Amino acid sequence: CSFFWILSNLTKFKFTVLNIYENNFLSWILDVEIHLKAMNLGETIKEENNVFLQDRIKAMIFIHYHLYKGLKIEYLKIKGLLVLWQNLKERYDHQKFIILSEARYDWLHLRLQDFKSVSEYNSAPFKITS
Known part of the structure; x- marks a missing residue:
């Protein structure tokens, strides 16, 4: 070329x-x-x-x-x-940290929205294994 x-x-x-x-x-x-x-x-x-x-x-x-x-x-x-x-x-390059932090925060809160309480969220993995 x-x-x-x-x-x-x-x-x-x-x-x-x-x-x-x-x-x-x-x-x-x-x-x-x-x-x-x-x-x-x-x-x-x-x-x-x-x-x-x-x-x-x-x-x-x-x-x-x-x-x-x-x-x-x-x-x-x-x-x-x-x-x-x-x-x-x-x-x-600092944007990687900022964007990943925001994505983790959004993911965590998105996942929490599926449950009525934090304790219900925390007990969900135990229900899967039992």
Whole structure:
């Protein structure tokens, strides 16, 4: 896959840009990882890789293309792909904890709604085993 092919076909990769408001990082990072792997550039964002400079540049262009304009400006001076990747992860990775915590809370309360009381909820597993 040539460099110019990637540039000419960037618009075909339909996923939202990483916005500055921190509400789409988890889906964005998954999309980026999948697309980089599909373009045989998945190793470029891993520590201690032996990837050619040209491939790192392709991945950097791809990631920059899918950043919100304000983020592009903020991270403009970062030249290294791994540095950019780590900075984005440090900035947004806390979302995993927040979203998982909210999901656990919602799941627990959803499950409790099936019972009239907490004691009925707590005794339900014992009824299953007996």
